Amino acid sequence: MARSLVQVKGIVQGVGFRPFVYRLAYRLNLAGFVRNTSYGVEIEIEGNAKRIKEFLKRLSLEKPVASIIELITVKQISPRREKRFVIKQSKFAEGFTQISPDIATCKDCLKEFFNPADRRFRFPFINCTNCGPRYSIIYNTPYDRKQTSMKEFKMCLDCENEFRDINNRRFHAQPDCCFVCGPEFSLYRIDGRKIKTKDPIGEAINLIKKGEIIAIKGIGGFHIACDATNCSTVKKLRVLKNRPTKPFAIMVNEKDLGKIVKVTSQEKKMIKSPVAPVMLLEKKKSEVCEEVAPNNPYLGVMLPYAPVHYLFLEKIPFLVMTSANIADEPLIKEDTEIKTKLKRKVSFYLTHNRKIINRCDDSVGFYLKERGFSIIRRSRGYVPVPIELPLSVRKTLATGPYLKNTFTLADKKNAYVSPHIGDLDNSETLKFFYEMVEKYKRWFKIEPELIVHDLHPDYLSTKIAQEMVKNKNLEIKGVQHHIAHIVSCLGENKIFEKAIGIAFDGTGYGIDGNIWGSEFFIGDLNQQKRVAHLEYLPLPGGEESIKKPYRIAIAYLYKIFGPDLIHKDFTKILNLNYPLKEIDTIIKMIDQNYNLAHTSSMGRFFDCVSAILGITREITYEAEAAINLEYVAKKGIKDYYSYEIGKNIDDEFIVHIFLILEGIINDIKRGISKNIISAKFHNTVVQFSLDIARKLRRIYGVNKVVLSGGVFQNRYLLNLMIRRFEDSDFKVFTHHKLPTNDGCISYGQVILGNGNWEIRSSK
Ligand SMILES: [Zn+2]
Ligand SMILES: [Zn+2]
Incomplete structure (x- = not known):
């Protein structure tokens, strides 16, 4: 006779986990109980030791389709000589409970859906304990039919019998319904x-x-x-x-x-x-x-x-x-x-007529070889499941970035990253932001003591944060965008020691007031120091140039090669057939340092090359020029352009782009195809990154590298970067729970805002 305490962490609530455990224990003739807790599911299982072993094996093998087990811990405890297995009342800290994400229709439901003899044959709202809407229909926690938009539909007798029968696959399926009692579709002009x-x-x-x-x-x-x-x-x-x-x-x-x-x-x-x-x-x-x-x-x-x-x-x-x-x-x-x-x-x-209470976009991503799913947008199917923080934090709200906004509400080791909110530049998105912050506070019972925002003084997310602390006794902190990127990736991967952080990105307000975006850092969760970046280049008119990459090309070429070339040579070779007047205006802006930002952005460097090659000169959506540059890159090219790495007065390594642009222009003159030039450009970025990382490894003795930032959505670059770095014996970490784009920022802000770990833990 033995008894084990089994704790299961992951997505194990609202997905039929407890009935599954009950049935498994029943079949194996084991006693004990199962219950939901704030952190997952807790099981005490008692009986023949061999059968307990069998139980534990089948627990992970036969788990409900929609459940995700992140961790199972097993501890031997003393037997209580119980005879039965029961489902116990949930044990929640302060009545708190997790909410399951929405789950795609399961196999069993589909079998019924396509079975003419079934009472739910072609019923467009079929669902069960293993599948159906969850997050999108919930008003409040705990997850219970009367707290969802299904409360307007009274269950018929047949459905109710299923709902109450522990051996039925719709036992406690809150949105359960049928043709008789469920919602219905209608069509309108x-x-x-x-x-x-x-x-x-x-x-x-x-x-x-x-x-x-x-x-x-x-x-x-x-x-x-x-x-x-x-x-x-x-x-x-x-x-x-x-x-x-x-x-x-x-x-x-x-x-x-x-x-x-x-x-x-x-x-x-x-x-x-x-x-x-x-x-x-x-x-x-x-x-x-x-x-x-x-x-x-x-x-x-x-x-x-x-x-x-x-x-x-x-x-x-x-x-x-x-x-x-x-x-x-x-x-x-x-x-x-x-x-x-x-x-x-x-x-x-x-x-x-089933109300959607919480809107939720489709999640998007791609499969990264040997590393798993790489998320671009984290929404339906994921939210609002918390992402574990590397260390315990105070009650914190991080307001996130300006583009691709998500916010994070956090307490202890739980980070509730919001669904994709969108670009905070219109009143509708702003309304959605506030709506979700209020809901998250209510659902997860977190009233923040600390508000963290981006350093950019003009961002709406910054102003929101300042507004929130007004007349309240709350602490407020600003953190740098790319440091948040790197710390987010460190945190997600639970790396506590020092690592090299590489943030390749579009735009982020730098500590020195310039626009950063190709930053190399050395640091840990506690502190980050910038140690390398691309040289600063002029961005005439800021936003205007981001929409029109040809302006970036003109500005960079002028800055690097001077006035003669841009008129005589380049306009012909590069087909920069833009009104000379606009070229003159840009040149004047640079000469007079008027309405000019300075940037080390990797995204802008990609934009520049894309425009020089005539691939994308004006964009219609974010990062279009860089994306198109990636798409034309020819596979199997090994060459790269020369580059120069120097040092500035702050002892940071600086990558100078003169030789790179010169190489590209020579290739254009020689009639080399865009596909090869693009590949060589990508290879060059990887090559100088590796070069810098090797220097940093020698100086700081660190071997781990974390990659973050929107530019790493570029699969050609990311795959090559990982391969080349691993070939040089670096250990490379990427995002796998959060997007590598700005969707990860608020999670990093939470960690940074909670300040100095060492000091905190020694208190
Ligand atoms: Zn189902
Ligand atoms: Zn019914």
Whole structure:
């Protein structure tokens, strides 16, 4: 006779874990109990030692599909001679509970969904203990039907019997419902007139087949949908969304996935997971229009994750499913917003009467070889599961960056990183930000004592932070953007010792007032010191140049090569056929140091080269020029350009770009293709980074390297960087729980804001 205390950490609540444990213990004839706690699930299991061993083995092997076990700890305790196994009342610190993310429709539900004999045959809201909406329908914790938007639907007797039966797979499935008692779909014209039909979904499908663009209400908000094989419709959608080139996501059934993209077994495993993210996969030539993702080697693809999606894909196998929003505003979740905001963009909308309480975008990412899923946008399927902090913190709110904002509310070792909020430059996004901060405070019972913000004095996130502490006894701290990047990556990987941090990024306000973005640091969670970066170069008119990379090209070339070349030589070779007047204006700005920022940004360096090569001269979405430069890079090229590394008066290593630009221009003169030049440029960045890292290793004796920043979404660069650094015996760490872009900033801000770990722990 033995008894073990088993603690399971991870996503184990609201996913059918307790009934699963109960059934497993019952089958193995073991006694004890299972209960939810603030940190996961706690089990005490008693009986024959061999069978306990069997229980523990099967616990991880047969766990519910939607659960993710991060850690199991087992401790021997003394037996209590119990006879039965029971599910005990939850034990929460201060009534606190975690909230499960939304979960894609599970296999068992799909079996019923496609079974004509089942009472939920083709029921578009089918769900169970293992799947369905969670986060998106919750008003308040603990997670219970009357705290969700399902409270408006009274369960019928059949559903209630399932709900109460521990042996039923819908035991305690809060959103459980059926045709008799559940929500329903209806179809409207965009002006609000209801279409009279018994089959609104079928009618919507017909409309799309006829080439219409319609809005469809899903789990976390509306999508705008159309047939991905109908090129004139896709083109029309581009005009309507005012989105000339930014790729659209496609929804496709698993069986058709291989027809449009190349997919490895690891990629397949991820895309099929309960998160059901949009994955960037290598595009194949197929019947999907080029217009869906023009000049792009990848296609953003997701599998259906709500039951209604399966009905659409039966008739339209390749469905464009792009977030319904205008410009950079948050995703639309209400019918009223659809009617006003999409008035001239779509003709119909298919909606349902289960309210979306918390909007949630689709999560996006790609598979990084041997390292797993690399997240670009962390939302549906992830939030609001906390990410563990490396050390315990005070009650903290970090307001995050300006672009791709997320905030983080944290307490002890839990960091609740918000869903993707968006760019904090319009009132709708700002409203969403405040709404979610209030909800997070209420759900997770955290009233912050410390507010952390970015150093940039003009950022809205900074002003929000200052507003929050006004007339309150709260502490406030500003932290540098790229240091937050590096510390975020250190924290996520639980690295406590000193490491080399490389932050390659677009824009971040530097400690010296310049715009940083190619910074090398030495430091730990406690302190970071800048030790290397690209030389400072002029950014005429700031924001204006970020939108028009050709201005950056002109500015950099002028700064490096002087006035003669830009007029005589370069305008011809580089095809910089812009009004001489604009070139003159930029030159004047540089000469007179007027309306000029100085930047070491790696993103801007990529923009510059992209414009010089004539790949992208003006952008229509963030980082477009750099992305297109990556996409043309030829594989298998080993060459790189010469470069020069010097030192400045602060003893920082400085990479000078003179030789790099000269090399590129000589290649252009020699008629070398853009594809080769782009590859050589990428290789050069890796080469000088490695060079600097080797110098730093010699000086500081550190061997770990962490990579963070938006530029590392560039897969050519990231893969090469990892390979070359590992070949030189560096240990390389990247993000795997948070995006490498600014979506990771608020998590890093929390750690930095909580100050000096050593001092804190010695107190
Ligand atoms: Zn299910
Ligand atoms: Zn029912």
